[in-house]
Amino acid sequence: MNATNQTNEPSASLRDRKAALLWLILLCCAVGMSSTWAAASPEAGRVLYPVCTSCHGADGQGNRAMSAPKIAGQQGFYLLKQLQHFQSGTRGTAPGDAKGRQMAAMSKGPRLASSQALENLVAYVESFPDNKTVETVSGDTDRGKDLFVTCASCHGDKAQGLEMMAAPRLAGQNDWYLVAQLENFAAGKRGYAPGDHGGRQMKAMMAVLQSPEDYRDVVAYINTLTP
Numbered sequence: 001m002n003a004t005n006q007t008n009e010p011s012a013s014l015r016d017r018k019a020a021l022l023w024l025i026l027l028c029c030a031v032g033m034s035s036t037w038a039a040a041s042p043e044a045g046r047v048l049y050p051v052c053t054s055c056h057g058a059d060g061q062g063n064r065a066m067s068a069p070k071i072a073g074q075q076g077f078y079l080l081k082q083l084q085h086f087q088s089g090t091r092g093t094a095p096g097d098a099k100g101r102q103m104a105a106m107s108k109g110p111r112l113a114s115s116q117a118l119e120n121l122v123a124y125v126e127s128f129p130d131n132k133t134v135e136t137v138s139g140d141t142d143r144g145k146d147l148f149v150t151c152a153s154c155h156g157d158k159a160q161g162l163e164m165m166a167a168p169r170l171a172g173q174n175d176w177y178l179v180a181q182l183e184n185f186a187a188g189k190r191g192y193a194p195g196d197h198g199g200r201q202m203k204a205m206m207a208v209l210q211s212p213e214d215y216r217d218v219v220a221y222i223n224t225l226t227p
Contacts, residue, residue: 040116045124048111052121055106060128062174064136067099069177073130075161078168079122081198083107090193097189130172137175137219144221150208151218154201160227166198171225178222182206182215 057063060072071079085091092104112118151159154167161169170178184190191203209215 040119040123042120042124042127044117045120045122048117048121049124051106051109051111055103059131060125061131061133062177064174064176067177067180070133070172070174071125072128073169073172074125075163075169076122076126077163078161078166079125080118081166083112083118083122085193085196085199087112088195090196091190091199094189094192096187097184100184100189133172133174135175135223137179137216137223139213139216139218139220141217141221141224144217144219147209147214147218148221150205154205156227158227159222159225169227170222171227173222175219175223178219179215182209182219183212 052060055063055066055068056071057068060070062068062070082091086100086104086107089104092100092102092107094100112121148159151170154162154165155170156162156167159169159171161167181190185199185203185206186209188203190196191199191201193199209218
């Protein structure tokens with residue numbers, strides 16, 4: 001009996017040490033990721049933001065004349081990812097996407113060349129007040145609710161956005177912009193790049209929304225949601 005205990009004891013101890021080491025590694029990774037984002041400086045981002053105001057507005061509320069979306073209230077993970085996509089050419093290089101090319105050019109300014117600069121900019125945008133938008137799209141909200149069932153799996157049942165699905169918040173966004181982006185996905189102006197996994201997934205989901213009427217109805221329903 002004693003021999004058995006002596007044989008098993010080191011094995012159990014080794015398993016415990018491995019388990020503790022694994023948890024330590026995971027904890028360090030989590031802390032490292034949090035620290036990276038926590039190190040972002042809204043004040044440093046404020047200095048970078050003026051170049052964005054001509055399109056997105058001083059408080060990030062968007063500008064229809066410039067086809068620029070509201071960025072106030074949007075989740076930081078998504079804003080950062082889209083800036084990275086514009087910089088890498090994953091977004092903003094499709095034929096016919098003039099506004100996308102414009103944004104891609106703006107994202108490549110020398111002051112935004114580092115990942116820290118992008119994180120600082122996003123941190124500043126996250127400080128903006130999330131003001132209500134003016135509704136411009138009308139449609140059949142009951143029909144839109146049925147269409148949105150498929151969208152909810154990625155964007156959430158309140159269109160609040162889900163980071164685990166790399167899906168942005170839709171509720172509270174300029175409705176004209178949502179319609180324009182559905183048109184862009186359908187036309188291949190977004191979701192075309194192999195590296196844009198979220199965009200390619202969204203492009204595939206466009207099989208559910210097959211007409212301008214579908215776009216208007218689902219966006220009209222999104223207008224009724226509060227995240």
